[in-house]
Amino acid sequence: METKTSPKSSRTTIVETALELFARNGYDRTPISMIAREANVAQGLMYRYFTGKEALLKEIVEQSMTEVQSSLKVSTSGLPHEKLEEYLNNVVRMIRSNRDFWTLFYGLRSQPFVQELLGKEFADFQANAVSLLESFFDPRDPDAQRVEALLLYSIVDGICTSYALAPNADLYPIEDVKECVIDKYR
Amino acid sequence: METKTSPKSSRTTIVETALELFARNGYDRTPISMIAREANVAQGLMYRYFTGKEALLKEIVEQSMTEVQSSLKVSTSGLPHEKLEEYLNNVVRMIRSNRDFWTLFYGLRSQPFVQELLGKEFADFQANAVSLLESFFDPRDPDAQRVEALLLYSIVDGICTSYALAPNADLYPIEDVKECVIDKYR
Amino acid sequence: METKTSPKSSRTTIVETALELFARNGYDRTPISMIAREANVAQGLMYRYFTGKEALLKEIVEQSMTEVQSSLKVSTSGLPHEKLEEYLNNVVRMIRSNRDFWTLFYGLRSQPFVQELLGKEFADFQANAVSLLESFFDPRDPDAQRVEALLLYSIVDGICTSYALAPNADLYPIEDVKECVIDKYR
Amino acid sequence: METKTSPKSSRTTIVETALELFARNGYDRTPISMIAREANVAQGLMYRYFTGKEALLKEIVEQSMTEVQSSLKVSTSGLPHEKLEEYLNNVVRMIRSNRDFWTLFYGLRSQPFVQELLGKEFADFQANAVSLLESFFDPRDPDAQRVEALLLYSIVDGICTSYALAPNADLYPIEDVKECVIDKYR
DNA sequence: CATGAATGAGCATTCATTCAT
DNA sequence: TATGAATGAATGCTCATTCAT
Numbered sequence: 001m002e003t004k005t006s007p008k009s010s011r012t013t014i015v016e017t018a019l020e021l022f023a024r025n026g027y028d029r030t031p032i033s034m035i036a037r038e039a040n041v042a043q044g045l046m047y048r049y050f051t052g053k054e055a056l057l058k059e060i061v062e063q064s065m066t067e068v069q070s071s072l073k074v075s076t077s078g079l080p081h082e083k084l085e086e087y088l089n090n091v092v093r094m095i096r097s098n099r100d101f102w103t104l105f106y107g108l109r110s111q112p113f114v115q116e117l118l119g120k121e122f123a124d125f126q127a128n129a130v131s132l133l134e135s136f137f138d139p140r141d142p143d144a145q146r147v148e149a150l151l152l153y154s155i156v157d158g159i160c161t162s163y164a165l166a167p168n169a170d171l172y173p174i175e176d177v178k179e180c181v182i183d184k185y186r
Numbered sequence: 187m188e189t190k191t192s193p194k195s196s197r198t199t200i201v202e203t204a205l206e207l208f209a210r211n212g213y214d215r216t217p218i219s220m221i222a223r224e225a226n227v228a229q230g231l232m233y234r235y236f237t238g239k240e241a242l243l244k245e246i247v248e249q250s251m252t253e254v255q256s257s258l259k260v261s262t263s264g265l266p267h268e269k270l271e272e273y274l275n276n277v278v279r280m281i282r283s284n285r286d287f288w289t290l291f292y293g294l295r296s297q298p299f300v301q302e303l304l305g306k307e308f309a310d311f312q313a314n315a316v317s318l319l320e321s322f323f324d325p326r327d328p329d330a331q332r333v334e335a336l337l338l339y340s341i342v343d344g345i346c347t348s349y350a351l352a353p354n355a356d357l358y359p360i361e362d363v364k365e366c367v368i369d370k371y372r
Numbered sequence: 373m374e375t376k377t378s379p380k381s382s383r384t385t386i387v388e389t390a391l392e393l394f395a396r397n398g399y400d401r402t403p404i405s406m407i408a409r410e411a412n413v414a415q416g417l418m419y420r421y422f423t424g425k426e427a428l429l430k431e432i433v434e435q436s437m438t439e440v441q442s443s444l445k446v447s448t449s450g451l452p453h454e455k456l457e458e459y460l461n462n463v464v465r466m467i468r469s470n471r472d473f474w475t476l477f478y479g480l481r482s483q484p485f486v487q488e489l490l491g492k493e494f495a496d497f498q499a500n501a502v503s504l505l506e507s508f509f510d511p512r513d514p515d516a517q518r519v520e521a522l523l524l525y526s527i528v529d530g531i532c533t534s535y536a537l538a539p540n541a542d543l544y545p546i547e548d549v550k551e552c553v554i555d556k557y558r
Numbered sequence: 559m560e561t562k563t564s565p566k567s568s569r570t571t572i573v574e575t576a577l578e579l580f581a582r583n584g585y586d587r588t589p590i591s592m593i594a595r596e597a598n599v600a601q602g603l604m605y606r607y608f609t610g611k612e613a614l615l616k617e618i619v620e621q622s623m624t625e626v627q628s629s630l631k632v633s634t635s636g637l638p639h640e641k642l643e644e645y646l647n648n649v650v651r652m653i654r655s656n657r658d659f660w661t662l663f664y665g666l667r668s669q670p671f672v673q674e675l676l677g678k679e680f681a682d683f684q685a686n687a688v689s690l691l692e693s694f695f696d697p698r699d700p701d702a703q704r705v706e707a708l709l710l711y712s713i714v715d716g717i718c719t720s721y722a723l724a725p726n727a728d729l730y731p732i733e734d735v736k737e738c739v740i741d742k743y744r
Numbered sequence: 745c746a747t748g749a750a751t752g753a754g755c756a757t758t759c760a761t762t763c764a765t
Numbered sequence: 766t767a768t769g770a771a772t773g774a775a776t777g778c779t780c781a782t783t784c785a786t
Contacts, residue, residue: 010770010771024298025298025299026214026297026298026299028212028214028215029214029297029298029299031754031755031756032755032756032757033754033755033756041771041772042771042772042773043756043757043772043773044757044758044759044771044772044773044774045770045771045772046757047756047757047758048769048770048771052756052757053755053756053757103296106296107296107297107298109351110289110292110293110296110351111212111215111293112210112211112212112215112293113211113212113215115353119353147359147362147363147366148366150348150358150359150363151345151363151366151367153344153348154341154344154345154347154348154363155340155341155344156344157344157347157348158339158340158341158342158343158344158345158347159337159340159344161296161340161343161344161347162336162339162340162343165295165296167301167305172336173333173336176333177333177336177337177340180333180334180337181337184370196745196746217779217780217781218780218781218782219779219780219781227746227747228746228747228748229747229748229749229781229782230746230747230748230749230782230783230784231745231746231747233781233782233783234745234746238781238782239780239781239782382766382767396670397670397671398586398669398670398671400584400586400587401586401669401670401671403758403759403760404759404760404761405758405759405760413767413768414767414768414769415760415761415768415769415770416761416762416763416767416768416769416770417766417767417768419760419761419762420766420767424760424761425759425760425761475668478668479668479669479670481723482661482664482665482668482719482723483584483587483665484582484583484584484587484665485583485584485587487725491725519731519734519735519738520738522720522730522731522735523717523735523738523739525716525720526713526716526717526719526720526735527712527713527716528716529716529719529720530711530712530713530714530715530716530717530719531709531712531716533712533715533716533719534708534711534712534715537667537668539673539677544708545705545708548705549705549708549709549712552705552706552709553709556742568749568750589775589776589777590776590777590778591775591776591777599750599751600750600751600752601751601752601777601778602750602751602752602753602778602779602780603749603750603751604778605777605778605779606748606749606750610777610778611776611777611778746786747785747786748784748785748786749783749784749785749786750782750783750784750785751780751781751782751783751784752780752781752782753779753780753781754778754779754780754781755777755778755779755780756776756777756778756779757775757776757777757778758774758775758776758777759772759773759774759775759776760772760773760774760775761771761772761773762770762771762772763769763770763771763772764768764769764770764771765767765768765769765770
């Protein structure tokens with residue numbers, strides 16, 4: 001909600017720099033010293049704002065995930081098929097505007113030590129998403145409904161992963177693939 | 187599939203132990219000392235067989251990927267739809283019998299530094315897979331054919347990721363999800 | 373012995389807080405930041421009043437040692453034995469009313485780096501004390517007189533140390549021990 | 559119990575160097591890097607033998623205290639007064655041959671953080687000593703006996719402290735002072 | 745083949761001190 | 766006076782790698 005080019009606070013600079021570097025090099029391969037150098041602040045400064053490197057990571061992830069989650073709401077009215085289309089559009093829009101975060105995210109979630117740090121957040125995020133997706137399917141057969149939601153989640157996840165991890169964003173025609181999915185569910 | 191209880195060579199023990207520990211703790215969080223301790227060999231021994239830690243990783247991944255690739259062939263004859271079904275069955279069988287490796291794999295491929303080490307192998311693997319999947323679709327519209335293949339690859343990828351990264355293998359009903367996919371492509 | 377509730381000056385608060393924390397945690401284990409937090413002042417404020425952490429320590433010790441020294445005078449008249457008794461009473465009274473300082477003192481004087489900072493003060497303090505104690509003994513044999521004074525100094529020192537460093541003030545019956553000393557010198 | 563000049567192991571060198579430097583500079587003012595440099599080994603080597611800096615300190619202290627304790631036994635027979643004389647002789651002999659350790663000891667025991675690490679050992683050591691000293695006094699009045707023992711302990715402690723902390727061993731005539739104590743208890 | 749002692753560069757973190765406001 | 770953001774040197778510790786045996 002910032003307006004104008006208010007002088008970015010050191011804290012913000014650190015967070016933004018860290019996100020970028022974590023995404024580019026991986027968390028474990030990004031020393032604090034590198035973040036500090038890139039952000040043009042002293043190494044020690046980080047510790048005024050964060051308990052440690054893990055706390056910095058946690059803040060970055062939690063903050064981004066909150067933003068993401070709120071941008072993935074879909075209209076409550078409309079046909080299931082329309083909602084699905086809206087959802088996919090939202091997802092694609094979001095991942096295209098936040099590629100750094102998603103690269104970081106996919107690099108992190110499979111790291112075992114991160115589970116201890118952020119496992120709860122990840123699980124909640126997924127549960128929320130699956131729960132939303134369930135609303136796209138026929139509730140008369142709950143088992144099938146759940147499997148459908150899980151599959152759709154996996155599809156979206158697979159597409160996003162392919163896109164986020166491709167060496168170059170242009171290499172994966174995410175819009176075409178999205179349309180193809182929409183077709184399948186028509 | 188070992189025959190007899192042939193005394194496992196140190197080399198084999200190291201590779202197997204490393205795969206397990208890399209999968210459990212992540213590559214960067216698995217010191218050589220830990221592998222040595224767990225494998226009951228001296229720390230220095232690893233350097234007889236491998237140039238270093240990265241070479242060990244490379245060997246593990248290349249070896250497993252070769253095995254995987256050869257187990258994913260599908261019959262050259264048959265209807266597209268039957269081939270797709272056979273393919274999915276193979277994939278699911280394979281990931282269920284090799285969860286360790288796939289956990290490692292999904293934890294690794296998103297790590298930027300691994301790209302330098304194994305990027306070529308990963309790209310080839312994916313290219314091969316996509317190329318195989320293309321044969322399931324109508325060749326008269328090559329663009330659509332490619333998009334369909336990419337989507338199917340992402341779907342399979344998403345399902346495998348969900349399965350491999352779930353805290354517990356039982357939490358993701360991979361068989362049901364697979365059937366659901368087959369249904370969609372019928 | 374404060375009169376009124378005169379708003380304690382920041383300087384005084386800092387000194388008092390530092391004494392308490394130094395005594396409780398040791399000088400090297402008490403960061404400036406901790407003193408500032410506990411004293412409810414900004415970290416930087418200390419540097420208005422003191423050149424640095426060592427200067428703060430020096431002030432605390434010198435101030436307390438001056439107070440102590442002046443409270444340890446004994447009557448110039450009276451029998452040696454009476455003067456000794458008076459001296460011991462003064463010492464015990466003083467240490468009981470200032471345990472914080474003495475805990476700090478005994479924790480500091482054995483720290484080598486403190487010698488450079490306060491060695492002179494400590495040596496003077498000890499020289500003064502020994503010189504006073506010499507007056508309790510027969511001057512006709514100066515060597516014996518000196519040894520007696522040194523011994524008495526060590527005794528007092530040993531008792532005070534035992535008392536100040538005991539986990540709990542009640543654990544060392546300093547009054548009884550004092551009487552026992554007086555008896556010996558009767 | 560080493561005989562010959564068997565090539566000193568790195569471990570031993572580290573322990574000996576550490577004891578000397580801890581005594582000279584204080585524990586907190588002796589970086590691992592300094593110990594390594596002085597011992598002519600790599601910094602990391604210490605961590606093969608000790609969990610960390612504190613473990614190194616603990617080993618040094620425990621080892622020395624065990625040696626000390628066994629060298630302070632006194633004959634079970636003999637008059638109390640003779641036992642006291644023997645005890646004092648032992649103490650003085652021991653402290654003169656181990657000045658480094660005792661300087662360290664007196665610098666440590668008053669450091670609060672050491673209490674957590676070695677408090678138990680220190681308390682046991684003192685309890686043992688006091689218990690031994692009690693045997694020098696008349697058991698018919700247990701209270702007086704205990705006070706006498708505590709006093710004697712404090713005296714010995716005071717003398718040893720004076721000796722160990724004197725800038726120069728020659729500055730404190732420990733033998734004369736000892737004789738003076740023996741006289742007092744005659 | 746195998747061992748494990750030894751190395752040294754690299755990392756996260758702490759903390760006394762400075763300085764703009 | 767007073768604040769607290771910022772600095773940067775120093776410290777304990779880890780770990781991939783080497784090497785003598």
